[in-house]
Amino acid sequence: xxxxxxxxxxxxxxxxxxxxxxxxxxxxxxxxxxxxxxxxxxxxxxxxxxxxxxxxxxxxxxxxxxxxxxxxxxxxxxxxxxxxxxxxxxxxxxxxxxxxxxxxxxxxxxxxxxxxxxxxxxxxxxxxxxxxxxxxxxxxxxxxxxxxxxxxxxxxxxxxxxxxxxxxxxxxxxxxxxxxxxxxxxxxxxxxxxxxxxxxxxxxxxxxxxxxxxxxxxxxxxxxxxxxxxxxxxxxxxxxxxxxxxxxxxxxxxxxxxxxxxxxxxxxxxxxxxxxxxxxxxxxxxxxxxxxxxxxxxxxxxxxxxxxxxxxxxxxxxxxxxxxxxxxxxxxxxxxxxxxxxxxxxxxxxxxxxxxxxxxxxxxxxxxxxxxxxxxxxxxxxxxxxxxxxxxxxxxxxxxxxxxxxxxxxxxxxxxxxxxxxxxxxxxxxxxxxxxxxxxxxxxxxxxx
Numbered sequence: 001x002x003x004x005x006x007x008x009x010x011x012x013x014x015x016x017x018x019x020x021x022x023x024x025x026x027x028x029x030x031x032x033x034x035x036x037x038x039x040x041x042x043x044x045x046x047x048x049x050x051x052x053x054x055x056x057x058x059x060x061x062x063x064x065x066x067x068x069x070x071x072x073x074x075x076x077x078x079x080x081x082x083x084x085x086x087x088x089x090x091x092x093x094x095x096x097x098x099x100x101x102x103x104x105x106x107x108x109x110x111x112x113x114x115x116x117x118x119x120x121x122x123x124x125x126x127x128x129x130x131x132x133x134x135x136x137x138x139x140x141x142x143x144x145x146x147x148x149x150x151x152x153x154x155x156x157x158x159x160x161x162x163x164x165x166x167x168x169x170x171x172x173x174x175x176x177x178x179x180x181x182x183x184x185x186x187x188x189x190x191x192x193x194x195x196x197x198x199x200x201x202x203x204x205x206x207x208x209x210x211x212x213x214x215x216x217x218x219x220x221x222x223x224x225x226x227x228x229x230x231x232x233x234x235x236x237x238x239x240x241x242x243x244x245x246x247x248x249x250x251x252x253x254x255x256x257x258x259x260x261x262x263x264x265x266x267x268x269x270x271x272x273x274x275x276x277x278x279x280x281x282x283x284x285x286x287x288x289x290x291x292x293x294x295x296x297x298x299x300x301x302x303x304x305x306x307x308x309x310x311x312x313x314x315x316x317x318x319x320x321x322x323x324x325x326x327x328x329x330x331x332x333x334x335x336x337x338x339x340x341x342x343x344x345x346x347x348x349x350x351x352x353x354x355x356x357x358x359x360x361x362x363x364x365x366x367x368x369x370x371x372x373x374x375x376x377x378x379x380x381x382x383x384x385x386x387x388x389x390x391x392x393x394x395x396x397x398x399x400x401x402x403x404x405x406x407x408x409x410x411x412x413x414x415x416x417x418x419x420x421x422x423x424x425x426x427x428x429x430x431x432x433x434x435x436x437x438x439x440x441x442x443x444x445x446x447x448x449x
Contacts, residue, residue, distance in 0.1 A: 003243050005236045007373040008228040009406045011327065013202070014286070016293045017166045021174065021282060023297045024310050026073050030301030031083050031338040032058060032094045037131045038138045039065035044094055050077045053105035055277050057129075058094050067129045067139040071096055072279040072299035074103040084334035086304075086323055086343060093338075096301070107275035115272055118148075121189040128271030129278045129341070134232070134261035135324050137342040140268070144189050144258065153257040154192045155241045156183050156265060158199035158206075159225060159232035162325025165345045166295050167282035168262035172199070172206035175266060176213055182269030184218040186260050195220045198241045202227045229327060230404040234259045236373055248374065248400035263344075278341050285311045289318035289348035301338045304346055318348035327405040357414040368407035368417060374400055378407040378417050385424045390431065398424045 035041040042059030046052055052071040059069040075098045082090035107127065114120040126141035134157060160168040171179060187195040197215070199207050201224050211222055225231055225240050235246040237259055244255040252259050263281060270276040279300050286293035291312035298307060304321060308314065321332040324345050332346075339346065368378035377396055384392040401421040408417040 003240050004226045004228065005231075005239050005373050006375060007371045007406060008230065008236075009371050009409050010227075011163050011229055011409060014163045015166055015169075015202075016284075016286070016295070017169045017173070017203075019166075019293060019295050021170055021295050021297050022311075024299070024302065024307065026098055026100075026299045027302055027306040028098055029078065030072050030096050030098060030299060031303065032069055032072065032096065032301045033083070033085050033338065033340060034059045034069060034092045034094070035085065036069055036129075036137060036300070036340045036342070037065075037067040038136065039063060039067075041092065042066065042069055044080050044092065046077050046080065046094060048077055048080055051075070052077060052096060053103045055107075055279060056105040057277070065139055065142050067126065067131050067141075068277075069129055069300075070277040070279050072301050073098045074101050075099040084337040086332055086334075086337040086340055087330065088333045107271075107277070109275045110272045115185065116188060118189045118191060121185050121268075121272060124271050125189070125268055128267070128276070130264060130267045130271060131278070131341050132261055133263040133267060133278075133281060133341055133344070135328075135342045135344055137340075140260065140264055144186065144260075147253050147258040148191050150253055151190060151256055151258045152192060153238075153242045153244070154187055154190050154195040155237055155252075155257055155259045156186070156195055156197040156220075157232055157234070157237050157259050157261045158197055158203070159237060160203070160262070161200060161227075161229045161232040162327055162329075162345070164284050164286045164293075164347055165325050166284045167344050169203050169206055170282055170295055171262055171266050172203065172210060175269075176206075176209050178269045178273070179262065179266050180210065180213060180215055180218045180220060181273065182265035182267070183220050185268050185272055186265055187219050190258060193219060196223050196241045197221065198223045198225050198237055200225045200227045200231055230373060230406065233373070233402060233404060235402070248397055281339075281341065281343070283307070283339055283343055284345040285347075286345070287318065287322070287348035287350075288353060289314045289316045289350045291315050298339055300340060303336050303338050304332060305335045307339065307346060308348060314348065316350045316352075319351045319354060320349045322347040322349060327409065328403060355414055356416075360413050360415045362415055363413050365412060367410045367412065368415075371406040371410045373404060373406060374402065376401060378421070381424070382415060382417055382420050385420045388427075390428070393424055393428075399428060401425070
């Protein structure tokens with residue numbers, strides 16, 4: 001069944017799944033941001049001086065596109081105030097002084113009957129604060145519920161194609177049966193008879209292990225995939241597993257598919273079978289500034305500075321802290337910001353890895369076009385971006401770029417293509433907001449006449 005997509009690249013994957021998972025001791029204080037999902041941020045449910053337990057819900061928002069947040073340690077709330085967020089800006093956060101007792105307050109595990117009830121599963125997924133843990137952080141319960149009746153192909157994303165990242169692979173190896181049960185829960189909640197688990201062939205040990213557990217009894221088929229970046233992107237994953245092409249600007253649900261990540265499925269298992277909300281995840285910590293790479297089981301709210309310290313410290317001064325992988329990751333704005341539910345990797349890079357050119361010049365080689373998985377023409381997109389030409393940027397579909405970084409990776413001139421297209425989309429958003437404000441002002445003026 002496995003297909004392959006047009007374009008793509010083969011970076012040095014720099015993975016270290018052979019390094020076992022290290023359980024990181026939680027810090028003396030954790031900082032739990034109220035924004036850990038796409039959608040409206042949560043409102044704090046606790047105040048300074050309150051005692052909280054590990055797993056206790058401390059933030060909630062009743063909006064459909066939201067997910068509650070929970071305390072990752074037990075202890076005393078010492079502050080409820082804006083703190084640096086890993087994605088930038090200052091975000092309202094609950095700061096907890098760790099009492100190192102890990103006194104739990106988990107939910108009751110679902111009964112066997114409830115684990116066969118789609119509504120019960122979806123309620124638990126939301127209550128446990130499960131979001132897309134591949135990095136998108138879209139509330140999972142809302143995503144699954146929105147696809148019921150529309151989706152007939154459930155795709156589980158096991159590609160983990162980004163360099164350095166190992167969390168999904170290690171979840172497969174360390175918790176294979178639990179993972180299959182988690183996928184089964186997603187399948188039942190989605191109302192489909194079968195789930196397709198797409199896993200790149202560089203994880204053959206995990207493919208063999210999962211197949212040895214008879215995934216068919218859970219309604220799951222393992223689909224080995226060719227190793228090529230960005231195989232883990234939703235549109236590429238849907239095409240690889242189903243052969244269906246998601247149109248530019250469209251969503252997988254538009255072709256009857258839904259995509260859920262590996263770690264998200266494991267979090268759903270924990271929520272339903274153990275009553276455990278999302279309070280930790282495996283974070284791949286690496287980069288040349290560190291003494292050695294570590295795959296760390298890390299509590300949500302652990303500052304990056306503490307994480308680096310616990311992983312052996314630095315051999316060189318880091319110039320950049322990249323959250324996620326080096327291809328699609330973003331730079332952290334604060335060394336003291338904490339990891340959140342979507343933090344799959346924290347990479348500390350030195351200036352030796354900085355390939356930035358002050359005044360790059362396009363040589364019109366077309367190598368960016370060859371590797372674009374969306375069949376776009378980055379050379380023209382960049383030219384019109386540089387001129388601020390909105391009409392032609394739209395003509396060349398700059399808004400269909402999902403910023404995989406393949407074009408910039410393959411560019412011999414080191415053009416900042418991905419950054420340019422990210423900026424271009426922000427320019428379109430600002431333009432649309434300005435036009436909307438002008439139209440509303442004109443309407444208000446007209447109404448006064």
